[in-house]
Amino acid sequence: MAYDHREIEKKAQEKWTGLDLYRADLSDDTREPYYLLAEFPYPSGDLHIGHWYAFAVTDIYARMLRLRGRNVLFPIGFDAFGLPAENAAIKHGLDPSEWTYKNIARMRAQLISMGASFDWSKEVLTCDPGYYQWTQWLFTKLFEQGLAERRAAPVKWCPKDQTVLANEQVIDGRCERCGTEVEEKRLTQWFLKITDYAERLLEGLAELPWREEIKEAQRAWIGKSEGAYLEFPIPHRDEKIKVFTTRPDTVYGATYVVLAPEHPLLETILASVQNVDAVRAYIRDTKRKTERERSENKEKTGVKLEGVLAINPATKEEIPVYVADYVLGSYGTGAVMAVPAHDERDAEFAHAFNLPVLEAQPASWDAITMMGGERVTHYRIRDWLVSRQRYWGCPIPIVYDPSGKPHAVPAEHLPWLLPTDVDFKPTGEAPLASSKELKERVTRIFGEGWTPEYDTLDTFVDSSWYFFRYLDPKNPHDFSDAVLMKKWLPVDRYSGGSEHTTMHVLYARFFTKALYDLALVPIEEPFHERFNRGLILGPDGQKMSKSKGNVVNPDDFVATYGADAVRLYLAFVGPYNEPGNYPWNLDGVAAMRKFLERVVRLMERAREEAPTPDSVAESVARTSAKIAADGDRFKFNTGIAALMTLLNAFEDTPPPTAALRAFIIMLAPFAPHLSEHLWEKLGGEGSVHQASWPAASRATVQESEVAVQVNGKRRGSVRLPLAASEEDAARAARALPAVTAALAGKDPARTVYVPGKIINLVS
C-alpha cells in the first residue's frame, strides 16, 4: 500500500468542512455562475453503484469548473416522499417519516464519503413541511389558473399498490413500480392539464441543444398528429358519427365506420340494433380484457351493428357500422372511418369481415371543407393524473364545501400538514380518510359540512420544481428568490437517468412553462443542457439485481481501494455523455488504484524548484486544454487518458515541482482526496480545490510530424517546422526512399498539404 487512503480521505474531508469549501455564494458577481444539477436521489437507505455513477462523476465536473474560475452551484437533496417508506411502515410497523429521515442521515454520510462537493447548505427535502408548503402553494396557483382540475375519467389502477397511476407510470401495461398488470377504472381524480401545453412542449424542444434521441422520445410521447374531424350521419336519426382522421383526403375510399367499444353513442343507439345481444357480449368481453391483452392480440375482432348505417359524406353512400376493439375509446373521437385501401389495420379488418377495398380519388381540402370537414390537431399525451391513494406524499391542498365544490386551502393555512393519526394499510381508500385530526382541522378552519381531500400528490409533482427551491431553500416567504432565479436559471446542465425522459423531465418542463405564464419564474425551459447517463452492469454484464446475485457493493471497493479509485474507475469506464451500459470490471478499480500509486511515487521523486523546460510546459498546457474540453463534453474517460499519458512522460523524465503541482491540480477533480494530500506535500497553499486550473495557452509548437502519402497511401513521415511551405514539405517528402520508390520516377501531378498533418503527392 503506497498510501493510506482511509487516513487521507478522513483528513481531506475534515479540511474541506473546516474551510466550508463548497458553499456557493449565489450573490457573488465576480465569477460567472454555473448551475450543475444531478437528479436528486430517493432515500432508499443505501448508496449503490448507480448513485456513485450519478453523483461522483458529475462531481468531477463541478470541481473542474470551480478550478476554472466559475461560481458553481452543485446542490443536493432528497426526493423523500414515496411508496417504499409507506411499505416499510406496513411491513415492519415503522413510522414512514422516521424511516425516511433515518435513511437520509445514512445517505448523507455516504455521499460525503465519496468526496462529492455538494453545497449542503442548500439541501432540499420534499417531505419537509417547509418544502411541501410550496409544492402546495404552487398547486393552488395552478388550480386558480384552471390548470389543476378534478374530473371523472378512466384511469390506470394498480391493484397491488392500491393506487391510481399516471399514464407515464404504466410500462407495457404494467405498474412501473411493482410490475403488476394495471386495471382501468373510472374515478374522479385530480389532473394537471399538461395537454394545454402539448404544442409549446413540442416547440420548446427545437431550441434545446439536447441529444436527438431525448428530443425524439419526448416528441413521440407528445404524439402530435394533424388531421380532420368528419361527420358520418346516421340515416333517419339525429345522431352523427364524428371521426378523427389524419387522411381526410381518402374519405372517398371509406367503406365502413368503426366505433370503439367504449364509444358513448353505443348506449343510445343499441336499442335500434337488431343483434343487441351479440354487440353487448362483445363490449362485455372487451371490458374484461386488460389493455395489454387487447393490444397483444393483433387478430382483428368486432361485431357489425345490424340495422345501423352511416352515410359517407363524400360519396353519400350508406355504409355499415361496426364495433371493434382495434379502435380505442381514449384517442381521437373513439370512432374511425375505415379506408382499407390506405390503412393497414382497416385492410386487415376488411379482410377478416369480407368488406370491399375501394381505391378512390383523393379529396381536396376544399372538398373536405364542403362536406363539413374541420381541420384539427390531436396529441397522444394525456393530462397528468396526480391523485394518489397513498399516505406518504404531499397532501393535496384542497377542501370541499358542503355542496362538494373544491376550494384551494388559503396560503395562510399552508403547509397543509400531513396528518399522523392514520391507518397505512392499502384498502383502495385513501389512508388520509382514516384521520380524525384532518377532518376536525377542516371543520375548525372552514366550518361544519366542509370536508378534506384525502388523496396525496404524485411524487413527480414534488420533483417538478425542486431546482427552483435550491436557490433559496429556506425562504419562508416565497418558493424561491426572484433575483437569484433571474441570475442562475435555467440550470446549465442536468444529468440524470434515461428513464426520466418522458416522465420527470417532461413534467418539469410543463411546470416551468405553467409557472412562467403565471409570471412566477423568469424562464420557459428549465434545463439548458440535458445529459442522460448510462448504467453500470454487474460483472456478468447483466443488470444488477438481488435475484441474480450480481450486485456490486461500492462500500467494499471504497474500503479496499479508496473513494478516489472508485471515482476514477466510474469516470474512465466509458464516455459519460451518452447512456451506455458498462459491466463492472473487478480489475478496473484495482487498475485505477495502481495509477494513483504511480502518482504518489512520482511525487516522491519531486526535485527542487527548477525552471520548467518549454517541452514540459507545453505538454502540461496541452493536457490542461484537453481535459477541460473533454470535461465540457462530459467525456471524462479521455480526460483521464490524457492525465495518464502525461504521467507516463513524467515517469520517463521527472519534471520540476511546478509541473508536478499542475499535474495535481488537474488530478484534483477526479481524485479529490489524494490530490489534497499530495498538494500539501508539495507545499501548495490552502486547498488544491481552490487553486487555478493550469493555463491552456501553450508555448508555440515549433515542429511536428507530418505523414507523407503517395496517392493517399502512407509511405512514411517527416519532421517539419509548422511554418514550412508546401514546396518545402513536398521536397522533404520526396527525399524519402519509400516515396521515391512509390513515385517510380514520375513527378506528382499535384500535392495536397495540410500543415502539421499530412502531405499527399498525387500523380
Next chain:
RNA sequence: GCCAAGGUGGCGGAAUGGUAGACGCACAGGACUUAAAAUCCUGAGAGGGCCUAAAAACCUUCAUGUGAGUUCGAGUCUCACCCUUGGUACCA
C-alpha cells in the same frame, strides 16, 4: 411495424474527412526475489515476405458489420442491406 442511437482488437474504449486501435484491462516474455506478491522493462490487429540457428529491424497485403459510391484521402460523408440496443405502438 415506426422512430432514434449504435456496430472499431480477447475486453472497456480512442480517433475536428488527414499516420486506425490513444489510454487502460487481460495476456505473453524478461528483470528484481530463495520463491511469490508488488514493482519495473519489453511485446502484440490478422496474415505473408525477406533474412535467420532463432529473433529484432525491414518490406508487403488485408483490416473499423456487408456491398456500392463521393474524395487526393473515408471508421468518419451518401445510398442500399444485415445486426444490436433504447424508445414507442392497433394513436386512425
